[in-house]
Amino acid sequence: MVDRNKNPGAKGYSSPTGRQRIGLFGGTFDPVHTGHLEVAEEVRERFDMEKIFLIPAALPPHKRTHQLARAKDRQEMIRLALAEYPGLCLSDVELNRVGPSYTVDTVAHFKALYKSGTELFFILGIDAFLEIDTWKSFGTLFERVPFVVMSRPGSRPSYDSRGSREIANFINTRIASGYRISRDGAFFLHPAKQRIFMHDTRPADISSTQIRHRIREGRSIDGLVPESVKQYIENKGIYDDRGT
Numbered sequence: 001m002v003d004r005n006k007n008p009g010a011k012g013y014s015s016p017t018g019r020q021r022i023g024l025f026g027g028t029f030d031p032v033h034t035g036h037l038e039v040a041e042e043v044r045e046r047f048d049m050e051k052i053f054l055i056p057a058a059l060p061p062h063k064r065t066h067q068l069a070r071a072k073d074r075q076e077m078i079r080l081a082l083a084e085y086p087g088l089c090l091s092d093v094e095l096n097r098v099g100p101s102y103t104v105d106t107v108a109h110f111k112a113l114y115k116s117g118t119e120l121f122f123i124l125g126i127d128a129f130l131e132i133d134t135w136k137s138f139g140t141l142f143e144r145v146p147f148v149v150m151s152r153p154g155s156r157p158s159y160d161s162r163g164s165r166e167i168a169n170f171i172n173t174r175i176a177s178g179y180r181i182s183r184d185g186a187f188f189l190h191p192a193k194q195r196i197f198m199h200d201t202r203p204a205d206i207s208s209t210q211i212r213h214r215i216r217e218g219r220s221i222d223g224l225v226p227e228s229v230k231q232y233i234e235n236k237g238i239y240d241d242r243g244t
Contacts, residue, residue: 023052023148024110025123026094026103028060030068031233032078033211033225035204037085042201043123043148044087052123053091053110054078057101061136069238071095080228104137107145119146121197126151126167133174142175146194150201164198171196215239 025040032054044052056074068074078090093109094101103122110120122145124132129149132138141147149167164181171179171188179188179196188196206224214221216239221230233239 019117019119021047021049021119021121022110022114023047023049023121023123024055024091024106024145025052026055026057026101026106028068028208029054029056029074029078030208031074031211031225031229031238032081033206033208033229034223035206037081037088037226038204039150039201040088040123041085043150043199046199047121047148047197049087049121051087051089053089054082055091055094055106058095058097059100061100061102073232073236073238077225077229077232080232081226083228084226102136104135104140107141111144121146121148123148123150125149130170139176142190142193142196144194147196149196149198151198167198212239 023040023044025036025043027036029036036054040052040054043049056071056078058071072095075090075092075095082088082090094106097105107120107122114120122141124147126149129147132141135141164185168179168181168188176190176193178192179190181188186197188198211221211224214224215233221233225233
């Protein structure tokens with residue numbers, strides 16, 4: 001088992017001198033909450049990234065289970081939330097794009113924007129990663145950008161000895177054969193594709209679904225979202241019967 005306090009994620013990936021690192025963290029953020037912000041900041045520090053873009057999806061192809069809050073409200077909540085996180089930024093690239101929000105298009109946008117002087121990382125949770133073989137042109141993603149896959153200790157599969165075997169099996173059977181784990185156990189590497197970093201985050205028992213349910217039940221969301229986001233939700237009536 002790798003000692004995560006030794007920061008293997010950042011040290012295990014050699015980057016050409018002078019190249020900045022930038023993370024891309026997509027999602028519905030409906031609403032953005034302190035768990036999103038804390039894990040993003042944790043990953044930014046661990047992987048020595050200059051900044052991470054939070055990228056709200058306009059029409060996420062894989063999330064149709066509830067009616068999303070309006071894009072402009074989700075965008076504004078992120079903008080408010082990031083006031084206290086200078087290393088995190090908002091990108092509206094998917095909100096300005098017509099049609100579904102496909103990650104392969106978003107990665108292409110940032111690759112064109114930053115050219116060769118920047119090393120990009122795509123950040124996502126373990127649940128989303130284990131469905132990535134259903135994404136549009138998912139094979140292309142692993143040719144274009146390294147991944148940081150976040151899991152929580154105690155989740156399944158977390159990145160312990162058992163979980164790492166499960167993840168390795170998924171990667172080699174559903175993504176591409178030929179991936180192997182690095183000597184320090186910090187990432188999976190492939191002779192022709194980008195690396196896949198695994199990172200156990202600090203537990204944060206918060207979800208956007210939980211927050212929406214609490215609002216509809218008239219319960220407090222103190223501490224689950226930044227105060228500025230809480231006030232915005234209350235003022236706009238988002239997620240309750242009077243929502244705009």
